[in-house]
Amino acid sequence: MTSAFPPPSSLESRISQLLADPVYDGHPLRQALEDLWETHRDLDRRLDRIARVSDAFQSMARERELGLQERMERDLRRLEKLARISDRYQSMMRDLNVALTEASTHDSLTRLPNRRLLTDRLKAEAERADRYDRSFTVVMIDIDHFKRINDACGHDVGDSVLIELAHAMGAELRDQDCAGRWGGEEFVLLLPETPLDAAVQVVERVRDRLNRVRVPYPHPTGSVTASAGLAEHIPGTPVTATLTRADTALLTAKRNGRDRIERAGADTPADLAVPFPSEA
Amino acid sequence: MQSFETTGTQSTPTIRANWEEGTLFMEGDSYPENSYEQFRPVFDWIEAFLNTAGRPLLLDLHLLYLNTSSIKAMMDIFDRLESAHAAGQAVSVRWSYDRRNERVGELAEEFREDCSFPFAIEPSA
Numbered sequence: 382m383t384s385a386f387p388p389p390s391s392l393e394s395r396i397s398q399l400l401a402d403p404v405y406d407g408h409p410l411r412q413a414l415e416d417l418w419e420t421h422r423d424l425d426r427r428l429d430r431i432a433r434v435s436d437a438f439q440s441m442a443r444e445r446e447l448g449l450q451e452r453m454e455r456d457l458r459r460l461e462k463l464a465r466i467s468d469r470y471q472s473m474m475r476d477l478n479v480a481l482t483e484a485s486t487h488d489s490l491t492r493l494p495n496r497r498l499l500t501d502r503l504k505a506e507a508e509r510a511d512r513y514d515r516s517f518t519v520v521m522i523d524i525d526h527f528k529r530i531n532d533a534c535g536h537d538v539g540d541s542v543l544i545e546l547a548h549a550m551g552a553e554l555r556d557q558d559c560a561g562r563w564g565g566e567e568f569v570l571l572l573p574e575t576p577l578d579a580a581v582q583v584v585e586r587v588r589d590r591l592n593r594v595r596v597p598y599p600h601p602t603g604s605v606t607a608s609a610g611l612a613e614h615i616p617g618t619p620v621t622a623t624l625t626r627a628d629t630a631l632l633t634a635k636r637n638g639r640d641r642i643e644r645a646g647a648d649t650p651a652d653l654a655v656p657f658p659s660e661a
Numbered sequence: 662m663q664s665f666e667t668t669g670t671q672s673t674p675t676i677r678a679n680w681e682e683g684t685l686f687m688e689g690d691s692y693p694e695n696s697y698e699q700f701r702p703v704f705d706w707i708e709a710f711l712n713t714a715g716r717p718l719l720l721d722l723h724l725l726y727l728n729t730s731s732i733k734a735m736m737d738i739f740d741r742l743e744s745a746h747a748a749g750q751a752v753s754v755r756w757s758y759d760r761r762n763e764r765v766g767e768l769a770e771e772f773r774e775d776c777s778f779p780f781a782i783e784p785s786a
Contacts, residue, residue, distance in 0.1 A: 463736060466771050467729040473764045474726065 490540060491547035494561035499569050502559055506573055507620035514616060518580035519623050520570035521631040522550075522587070522609045525639040527566035533600045545594050546605070553590045554583070569624075577613040577644055584609050584642055606640035615647060665702060673699055674724060678706045683714060686721045692728035700734040707741060717751035718742075724756070725765060739776055746778035753779040760784040 396418055405411040486498040494502070503519065510517050524546065531539040543566065550560050550568060559571040570587070572580050591607045610630025614623045626645035634643040669675035674689035685707065693699040710718055720742070727735065742752045754776070758765040766782055773780045 459736065462771070462774070463729065463733055466727075466732050466768060469764070469768055469771065470727055470732070473768075 488562040491544050491562050493547050493551075493568070494559060496561070496563055499559070499561035499563065499571070502561075502571055503620045503624065506571060507614060507623070510573075510614055511616050515574055516576050516613055516616075518572045518575045518577055518611055518613045519620075519627045520572065520580065520584055520609055520611050521563065521624075521627040522568045522570065522584070522591075522607050523631055523635070524566040524591070525606045525608055525635075527605070530596055530600055530605070534597055538597060542594065542596055542605075546591055549590045549594050550587055553587045558583070569627075577611060580611050580613070581642065581644070584611060588640075588642070608634040608639045609642040610634055610645060611642060612645035665706065667702075676703060678703070680710065680714070682719075683710065683716045684719045684721055686723075688723035690726040691724060691731040692726065693731070696728070696730035696734055700731075700738075703734075703738070704741075707738060711741070711745045711750060711752075717753070718745075719752075720754045722754065722756045722769075723758075725762075735772060739772060742778055743776055753781070755781045755783060757783050757785045760786060 396414065399405060400411065400415055400418065486495060487493065488495045506517050509515065527539070527543075530542055534542075547560075547562065547568075550570075554560055554570070557573050559573075561569050561571075563569045570584070572583055575583065588607045588609065592604055594605065596603050596605060608631060610627045610633065612623050612626035612630060614620065630643040630645040634641050637643065664680045665676075665678050667673075667676045669689040672690060673693045674687045674691045677686040678684075679686070685703070687703075691699070707718070720738070724735075739754070742754070745752050754773075756766075756769040756772075758769060763784075766784060769782045773782065
């Protein structure tokens with residue numbers, strides 16, 4: 382870059398000519414013009430320098446800006462990658478949590494709620510029933526002579542029959558009902574808002590459905606029967622007492638020849654008021 | 662620089678840096694309270710190895726869960742390996758994961774995305 386404002390060449394050459402012409406030697410204006418001309422050229426050179434320095438600064442700032450922008454974009458990409466990986470780790474942990482919760486509350490074979498979850502549900506239902514003065518019925522169901530399936534067909538068949546029985550039971554229940562595996566071949570049904578008489582009908586439907594599950598040869602009968610004990614919750618009593626009454630009724634059903642239901646009376650025999658029935 | 666070893670806890674990985682073999686082994690979960698404290702010796706060791714050993718470096722990883730600051734630390738480590746690789750040094754990563762947890766392998770792939778040095782992701786039985 383040369384001068385910012387180059388003087389018209391005609392003016393420049395005219396002044397050069399005038400200053401060089403000996404005719405004007407000694408003229409008072411000649412010295413003044415020469416001084417003015419020198420000052421002008423000096424200013425011009427300085428302007429030129431300022432422009433160059435300024436340009437250099439500008440391009441430096443621009444380069445720095447580009448560098449910063451590049452760095453920012455790179456950092457942004459890294460941050461996005463970090464967030465993406467972190468999100469995926471978190472969702473992995475969340476899914477693992479769900480799986481663990483499922484595993485700790487459900488029976489791994491039948492996928493039904495396990496004893497722990499059933500206990501929670503029973504307690505919650507008892508609190509609700511006591512608060513709103515509603516009734517619900519607890520049912521203990523045991524598959525009769527289940528050991529014969531394992532003995533005749535092996536444990537693998539026994540397991541798959543158990544899974545089928547669990548499905549059959551679920552199919553016969555209403556949305557609000559809850560069926561769980563209490564242990565072995567013993568199941569518990571929680572029937573909310575259901576007095577004893579209505580519960581009997583539900584359980585008879587369930588028993589009928591269970592009876593239609595096919596058990597393969599060489600099982601002697603090809604099907605199973607179930608015994609059930611029913612107990613309607615008595616408001617104000619602990620739900621463990623209700624469970625105990627259902628369990629006692631189930632024992633009675635077994636003693637009376639199996640393949641039947643028994644209803645628990647309203648009284649809780651003192652000798653049966655154990656915290657929770659055994660898993661037998 | 663020496664070899665060093667830190668035994669893992671529930672929230673920190675086991676780390677074994679072997680100067681003779683040129684291997685850095687990390688195994689387990691990493692969600693330390695202070696990830697700077699945990700990774701500082703690792704960074705320093707890698708830096709020293711790359712600057713002075715003149716031998717190939719292998720990162721042998723068996724990491725499971727990483728919290729965000731540990732992810733950042735691993736990205737920094739891989740960046741350092743990338744620049745060493747660009748400078749012609751022999752560096753490699755082998756990330757092993759449990760076959761039953763496919764998602765850990767997928768996450769290792771995310772890490773590998775910007776790496777041009779050898780980076781193997783291997784399911785183990």
